[in-house]
Amino acid sequence: MKHTITGHTKLLCLLGNPVSHSISPAMHNRSFEALGLDYVYLAFQTTIEQFEHTTKTLKQFGAKGFNCTMPCKRIAAETCDELSPAAKLMNSVNTVVIEGEKLIGHNTDGVGYMRSVIDAGHNIIGSQMTLLGSGGASSAILAQAALDGVSQIDLFARKGNSWNIIESQVARINAQTSCKVTLNELSDRTTLKNSIQNSAILVNASSVGMAPDTEGCLIPDTSYFHPELIVSDVIYNPQKTKLLQMADSAGLSTFNGMYMLLYQGAEAFKLWTGQEMPVDLIKKELFQS
DSSP states (O other): OOOOOOTOOEEEEESHHHHHHHOOHHHHHHHHHHHHHOOOEEEEEHHHHHHHHHHHHHTTTTTTTTETTTTHHHHHHOOOSSSSSSHHHTTTSSSSETTEEEEEEEEOHHHHHHHHHHHHHHHOSSSEEEEEOOSHHHHHHHHHHHHHSOOOEEEEOOSSHHHHHHHHHHHHHHHHSSSSSEEETTOOOHHHHHHEEEEEEEEEEESSOTTTTOOOOSSOOOOOOOOTOOOESOOOOSSSSHHHHHHHHHOEEEEEEHHHHHHHHHHHHHHHSSSSSOHHHEEEIOOOO
């Protein structure tokens, strides 16, 4: 079905800076076309200073919602009238549903990651996770994995200016979920190795290893692994980071962050439209080279 703009077309969009590289417009607009939905998804470059005014304008124009990317995820959490449980735990929003005058904030990044685990053929509920990194991806995975029922998460981060923020999130998760979360310094190699040896899955949620610095890796060597370990990297450029190459060489099951991107979009799509994104179609047309 041809995707035609009409006088009734509903607006959705992406807010952030930069946004011109985003695959989200192609992903959502192709899905609207496939399902015959009268929506359009655009990308608007938006700074933190412009954010509140932009959201008021979107409400005035009758938009149905929007995504947020950097640097707007934190201010979105502060601006929303209501937050989902995951967004509260993270204090970060990447998806907003507009209901009248209310902004309802969600964070679908963690959902996207947990669905990508299932997509890769694994079940980690009730298991232990070793999680590397302290940025937005790490925060999202940490919160959603805890909410979904991962029993223990050992988080490793560099001690810096954001350490107090990470400590606060860890405290919230320990208080509000049944998951046991520990925060450790990434430089503590002994604790890191012990954690990985006892975990079902190792997740790199940092940017280490991302192009163009593809030689970066937070794990020194394959002695940190065990034969049943799943190794995951949220990076998808390159598709095989040095960490994943190392895990492949040890015969371990691996997957990257490509489908985390797909499934976080699919969750947002469902929140806005009430329908499932045609993920098999989107995989075939946009995610498989």
